[in-house]
Amino acid sequence: MFFHIVLERNMQLHPRHFGPHLRDKLVSKLMKDVEGTCSGRHGFVVAITGVEEIGKGLIREGTGFVTFPVKYQCVVFRPFKGEILEAVVTMVNKMGFFAEAGPVQIFVSNHLIPDDMEFQSGDMPNYTTSDGSVKIQKDSEVRLKIIGTRVDATEIFCIGTIKDDFLGVINDPGAAS
């Protein structure tokens, strides 16, 4: 799920940036530092949409770096248990398959794949129904439900299932090409 929230961060700025464009430097450094990172609490920071407030800088002793407390608005993405996501399959093996929904990695183990789909090895490993009408392989798009998340300080990993109504392949690259 996406959220638009306000976060705060202390930015350290090198003295060489002090000058007329200090604020711009600060914002660009903030974007570089923050966008794409993941915090266990808020999820992945997708984009910074605005800077609300830059507090007074504090010169660090010894280094000359200055610390600015910065409040910024950003869009974060955090997966939740029970959420339905659409994801792209990145790897298929005997144990199940891995998929990515943006920055989130999701693993669907083989017992959470419908019983009528079977693993086919080969140079393009895939899961196929017995009549061959549905095939999950690399780059397939699947709709899945998250049944578990492991949230570490800097990483979120999910377990999904496609063994439910309306879940499964939504776009098969093999069929299109």
Next chain:
Amino acid sequence: MSFEPFNRLVRLAARAFYDDITMKGENQPKTGRGDNRGIAVVVLDALTKRQWVREEDLAKSLRLHSKQLRRTLRFFEEEKLITRDHRKESAKGAKIYSAAAAAAIDGQVVKEGDEKIKMHTHSYCCLDYAQIFDVVRYRMHRMKKKLKDELDSRNTIQQYICPNCGRRYSAFDALQLISYTDEYFHCENCNGELVAESDKLAAEEMGDGDDNARKRRREKLKDMLQKLEEQLKPLAQQLARVKDLPVPEFGTLQAWEAKLSAVARANGDANGGDPTKSSQGQGYGGTPMPFLGETSVEVALSGVEVKEEDTETDTKTTPMKVLPPWMIKQGMNLTKEQRGEVKPVPKIDQSSEPVDDKKPKDIKEDDEKNIQDEYLKAYYEALVKRQKEQEEAARRIEQQQEENRTSTSDQFTASVSERRVGMKFKREENENDDVEWEEGPPPSVNTGETFYKLADLNVEADAVADDEDDIDWEEG
């Protein structure tokens, strides 16, 4: 007795879950003689008959070795069924406890320890009913959930196990476990191939993989679930029964002792200062146990009684019950009291009017509508009647005029004059009417203001009538 349902719960739980638990040190070889299954049940049963009890005493009365008992108790402590307390105390301290215990349990003569001031660590234990209730509930919930989850193999997180080193992984670790050489997961320790830990409950005797096995497994799981529900039914019932009861609590050992001694003193023993003496005579068979007078249950009960009395007197003072608004329907013959309008104060200020009426507004409006409808009906009837009268009157006048009229006068002017006269007449007669028209136009054109005015006039009148009614009711 408030303890009884909880004690029953404990006994049921003991038989359900701790029946075949052996309390065995790992170092002891299992021999026929050492087989002590069922000890757990015995200990729990014994504890249901006691409160805080010193473990040595418990061991003595159960004729168990204190070490064995302690092992059992430690197990129960881990299972969160009992609370234990250890404290160092001199012989004197032990005496205080003995006194309390004697008061609480069965007046058994506790051998008084040697008088040397020597510190010993004594352990005490008692059942923690509140926690037992939660533990048992949680345990049953987990059992059911586990079976159900496996039954529809949905929302279960797959476990993987390394056959070499026995290390376990969950599907959350999948990302770290994939190897790029083949399509299996590999152990982080020994690089062995991981196997999915299939639903081990049922999969033991059948190889899994083929559809048949899966089907059979499902059946077996279903069977197990059914059996579980069936066999734990008495326990579940007891849980449900106990759910709303206040949980008996002993408090900590210190609090319990303090309470007991306080009760003993309050009981008016002449030598209340000395707890050993004061408590000698009391036991199971004798006077009711002193601490039971203080259980929260009885207090709560008396509170309830008082409340009931209160409500009773309340209902007595008000002769008629106020019907809840949803019971009032149109066409019901109700007094104002029944409708919940007890005191309709004459209202001059319209805006303040809805505030002092406790009834929901829509019902009130409904009432008003009724009244208004009746009023309107009556009003229209009156109107029709009056119109008829007017017509008659007009006709009479016409006749008179006809008689009075000179034959030479023009037909036209005559009709005009006639009309004029008629109108004037009408106006005179309708003076009151007109005022009423202003006050009571049909509801569709109404503004809220006049609406209320109308209704209020009526309500007042009705209320007066109803008040009289009520007095009649009371007398009857």
